[in-house]
Structure formats: C-alpha cells, structure tokens
Amino acid sequence: MLSPTTLMFLVMGVLVGMLVGVIPGLGPSAGLAILLPLTFGLDPMHAIILLAAVYYGAFYGSTITSVLINTPGDAASVPAALEGYPMARRGRAAPALIIATIASFVAGTVAAILLTLAAPAAAAVTSSFGPPELFLLVILGLLTLIVLVGKNWVRGALSVILGFAIGTVGIDIGGGAQRYTFGSTELINGIPFIPVAIGLFGLGEILWSLYNGVHRKKQERVEFNLRSNFWPNRKEWREARGPIGRGSPMGFLLGVVPGAGATVASLISYSVEKSLSKTPEKFNKEGAVAGIAGPESANNAAATGAMVPLLTMGIPGSASTAVLLGGFLMWGLQPGPLLMEQNPDFAWGLIASMYLGNVVLLAVNIFCIPMFASVTRISLPTLAPLIVVLCAFGAFTVNGSVIEVGIMFACGFVGFFMRMYGLSPAALVIALVLGPLAEETLRQTMIISGGNFDIFLVRTPSLILLAVGVGLCLLPVATPWVKRVAARALERKNRGEESTPSAQS
Numbered sequence: 001m002l003s004p005t006t007l008m009f010l011v012m013g014v015l016v017g018m019l020v021g022v023i024p025g026l027g028p029s030a031g032l033a034i035l036l037p038l039t040f041g042l043d044p045m046h047a048i049i050l051l052a053a054v055y056y057g058a059f060y061g062s063t064i065t066s067v068l069i070n071t072p073g074d075a076a077s078v079p080a081a082l083e084g085y086p087m088a089r090r091g092r093a094a095p096a097l098i099i100a101t102i103a104s105f106v107a108g109t110v111a112a113i114l115l116t117l118a119a120p121a122a123a124a125v126t127s128s129f130g131p132p133e134l135f136l137l138v139i140l141g142l143l144t145l146i147v148l149v150g151k152n153w154v155r156g157a158l159s160v161i162l163g164f165a166i167g168t169v170g171i172d173i174g175g176g177a178q179r180y181t182f183g184s185t186e187l188i189n190g191i192p193f194i195p196v197a198i199g200l201f202g203l204g205e206i207l208w209s210l211y212n213g214v215h216r217k218k219q220e221r222v223e224f225n226l227r228s229n230f231w232p233n234r235k236e237w238r239e240a241r242g243p244i245g246r247g248s249p250m251g252f253l254l255g256v257v258p259g260a261g262a263t264v265a266s267l268i269s270y271s272v273e274k275s276l277s278k279t280p281e282k283f284n285k286e287g288a289v290a291g292i293a294g295p296e297s298a299n300n301a302a303a304t305g306a307m308v309p310l311l312t313m314g315i316p317g318s319a320s321t322a323v324l325l326g327g328f329l330m331w332g333l334q335p336g337p338l339l340m341e342q343n344p345d346f347a348w349g350l351i352a353s354m355y356l357g358n359v360v361l362l363a364v365n366i367f368c369i370p371m372f373a374s375v376t377r378i379s380l381p382t383l384a385p386l387i388v389v390l391c392a393f394g395a396f397t398v399n400g401s402v403i404e405v406g407i408m409f410a411c412g413f414v415g416f417f418m419r420m421y422g423l424s425p426a427a428l429v430i431a432l433v434l435g436p437l438a439e440e441t442l443r444q445t446m447i448i449s450g451g452n453f454d455i456f457l458v459r460t461p462s463l464i465l466l467a468v469g470v471g472l473c474l475l476p477v478a479t480p481w482v483k484r485v486a487a488r489a490l491e492r493k494n495r496g497e498e499s500t501p502s503a504q505s
C-alpha cells in the first residue's frame with residue numbers, strides 16, 4: 001500500500017471521486033459506472049483501489065455542493081443541504097465544510113476498523129453456507145431493498161423484477177438454450193452490465209436533471225472568506241462531538257444491511273439528532289451543526305459498512321457496490337466467503353486503502369475546498385454534453401461494440417422514465433447483478449434436494465434467513481397498523497387528560 005504507484009492511484013481516485021461528487025447530477029454510482037471501463041488496462045489491485053477511492057471520495061464531494069449551492073450531489077447529502085446551506089448564508093460555509101470533513105474522517109476510520117474486525121468473522125460464518133443459504137441471502141438482500149425503496153414497495157418490487165428479467169437474457173445456464181436473444185450473436189452472453197449501469201446512472205441522471213430544469217435554475221452561490229471565519233469555533237466543535245460518536249457506529253451497522261445504504265443511514269441519523277437536540281428549532285432554519293456532523297458521519301460509515309456483504313457474501317449493499325461487484329467479476333475475482341482465503345492480498349489491500357484514503361481525503365478536503373468549490377460554478381449545459389460523450393466512450397471501450405453503446409442509450413431513457421414514475425434504478429442494477437447468482441444457487445439447491453423445497457426448512461441457517469425474510473414481508477403491512485394503534489392510544493390519552501379536570505370540578 002505504501003508503494004509510490006499504489007499511493008498515486010489512491011490520490012488520483014480521491015481527487016476524481018471528489019470531482020464526481022461536486023458535479024451536480026452525478027454521484028458515486030454514476031461516477032463508478034462511467035469510470036469502470038477506463039480501468040480495464042490496469043492491474044486489478046490498482047484498479048480496485050482507484051475505484052474504491054472514487055467510491056468514498058464521491059461521498060465527500062457531494063457535501064460541497066450541498067453547503068455552497070444548496071444542491072445535494074446525491075440523496076445521502078440532503079441533510080447537509082438542509083443544515084449546511086443556512087450556515088453558509090450566515091457566513092459559516094467553511095466551518096460547515098470542515099465539520100463535515102472531520103465527521104467523515106472519524107466515521108470512515110472507525111468504520112474501517114470495524115470492517116477489519118467484521119470481515120473475517122462474517123467470512124467465517126458464510127463459508128459454511130451452501131446453495132440454499134446463498135439463495136436466501138440474495139432474496140433477503142433484495143427484499144430489504146424493496147421494503148426500503150421510497151414509500152411504495154410495489155414500485156421497488158417492479159424495479160427488482162425488471163432487473164431479474166434483463167438478467168435472464170443470454171444462455172440458459174441449465175439447458176444451454178438461448179433466451180430472448182432474438183437471433184443476435186451480441187446477446188448470447190447476455191446484456192452486459194457496464195452499458196446498463198452507465199445508461200441508468202450516468203445518462204439517466206443527466207436526462208432527469210435536464211427534465212427538472214436544473215440548467216435553468218439560478219442558485220444563490222455562497223462565497224466564503226479564506227482569511228476569517230474558516231475554522232469552527234469551540235461551541236461548534238462541542239456540538240459536533242456527540243453526533244459524530246453516535247453516527248459512526250450507527251452508519252456502519254446500517255451499511256452492513258443489504259439495501260439500506262448511505263441514504264437510509266444519513267436520514268435516520270438526521271432524525272435522531274433532531275429528536276435529541278435541545279434546540280430543534282434551529283434545524284432547517286439557522287443551520288444546526290448536529291444536523292451536519294451526525295448524517296455525514298453516518299453517510300461515510302455506511303459506505304464502508306456496505307463493503308462487508310460485498311467482500312464476504314458477494315452481495316452488494318448499494319448501487320455503488322453493485323458497480324464495484326461488476327468490476328470484481330470482470331477482473332476474474334469472485335467476492336464471497338473464499339475471497340479472503342484465495343486472494344488475501346487483494347482483500348486486505350482494499351481494506352488497507354480505506355485507512356490511507358481517509359487521511360488523503362482529510363488533507364484534500366481542508367486544503368482544496370476552494371478549488372473544488374470553483375467547480376460548482378460550471379453550469380449544467382456545459383457539463384451535460386461532456387458527460388454524454390464520456391458515457392458513450394465508456395460503453396464502447398469495454399468490447400468495442402456499437403450495440404452496447406445503443407444499449408447504454410436505451411438504458412439511459414429507461415432510467416429517466418423510472419425516475420419519472422417512481423421506480424428505482426438502483427434496485428434494477430442490484431437485481432441485474434444478483435439475478436444470475438439467485439438462479440444458479442436455486443438450481444443447485446433443487447438438484448441437491450431432488451426438487452424438494454423442504455431443504456429450506458431442515459437447515460438452521462436457512463430457517464433463520466426465512467424468518468428474517470418473512471419479517472421483512474410483513475413490515476409494510478405491520479408499520480401502518482402500529483401507527484394506527486399508537487395514534488388511537490394517544491387520542492384516548494388526550495381525551496382522558498381533558499375529562500379529568502371537568503370531573504374534578
């Protein structure tokens with residue numbers, strides 16, 4: 001990790017990741033999808049360290065646009081916009097960015113330590129899993145994603161089913177027959193992952209931003225003085241300590257859950273800090289330091305936590321890690337229980353890069369904030385054509401196929417319409433990656449059991465996973481019922497309090 005070449009790729013990835021995060025309309029998923037084809041000529045170790053640095057660097061970069069121009073780079077940075085932008089308008093833009101940087105650094109380091117401890121333990125547990133447990137793990141991850149996608153789980157399920165459908169194109173792994181290829185030799189090996197990811201995240205985000213008129217909106221840009229009001233004061237440091245301490249472990253644990261991801265961790269942390277605050281009236285008005293420190297620490301800790309299911313089970317916990325999984329597979333590496341035994345230098349090198357990456361990000365954020373802030377002055381009409389060209393170039397360079405460029409553009413429009421109608425491109429991509437694994441493990445399970453589904457009920461790990469899956473299925477039904485019961489109980493309590501004074505009189 002300390003070799004000059006590796007450090008060069010690490011620093012390069014951090015800088016590119018922050019740039020991706022700063023550009024409105026892009027995010028970690030889109031940036032990774034666009035850049036993944038450009039790393040094929042590199043050594044796999046250097047390539048994955050570069051992409052991992054882009055991955056967690058983008059989470060830092062999106063905070064800059066949230067604070068300075070009130071434009072979150074992705075959904076996980078919404079709390080930073082709610083609290084950071086009001087602070088920026090009060091002349092506290094630089095302290096808000098520095099608090100976010102320190103919170104991200106502490107949380108990233110804590111999460112890297114937890115990953116170091118959790119990954120071998122998780123790998124040891126999952127190494128005893130057979131095809132039935134692996135199949136249930138895939139389904140459990142997708143169920144978690146469906147339940148947590150937006151407010152409508154039906155749309156989440158439709159997104160997952162669409163991803164499964166795209167994953168069935170190609171050769172039937174059981175009988176060798178062609179499925180949905182329509183006589184095209186280009187589709188015999190299936191629809192490639194990279195053009196789909198680039199189209200859904202890269203081109204789809206640009207089309208959605210243009211549709212929403214982002215290019216016509218004039219944001220109030222905040223400038224900050226580098227000579228004064230740059231560092232947070234003592235009061236702001238004190239207000240940030242507790243939220244950072246709570247957000248770091250909370251974010252890591254939520255990141256480990258497949259489907260939860262950084263967005264859920266950030267929003268839950270924001271709700272917790274607002275409920276614990278002694279001055280909740282400051283939130284979303286004057287700008288609360290706790291509303292920045294807590295969500296930012298949870299955001300970056302969750303990004304590292306999502307690496308646990310990716311490295312130990314081969315299950316991506318988010319859309320960004322799904323893109324990373326696609327890179328692993330293309331370099332001939334199979335994430336899962338045996339990764340840390342068969343490729344220990346790769347697995348531990350990736351984890352070690354996170355420690356150094358957090359140090360690099362801390363230095364870059366503090367000393368290069370003005371430089372990255374200048375990127376926010378570039379208008380979307382200037383960036384959009386460049387991003388479209390990069391998307392087309394990235395899709396073409398994988399296999400030199402014009403058809404894959406067409407698939408990329410088609411998926412770009414699919415991603416746009418999915419956003420328009422409330423579907424989830426992230427759920428589609430994760431299902432596309434996990435679909436073949438689910439099909440293969442289900443076939444293996446049926447061969448082992450002779451076609452008997454009782455095999456899922458006679459193994460203890462399978463029973464535990466089934467119980468968790470049933471709980472997730474009942475959650476959308478149980479949540480409204482619990483809310484109604486709580487509301488009725490509160491209403492009866494209020495009525496009792498109102499009737500007591502009249503009875504006494």
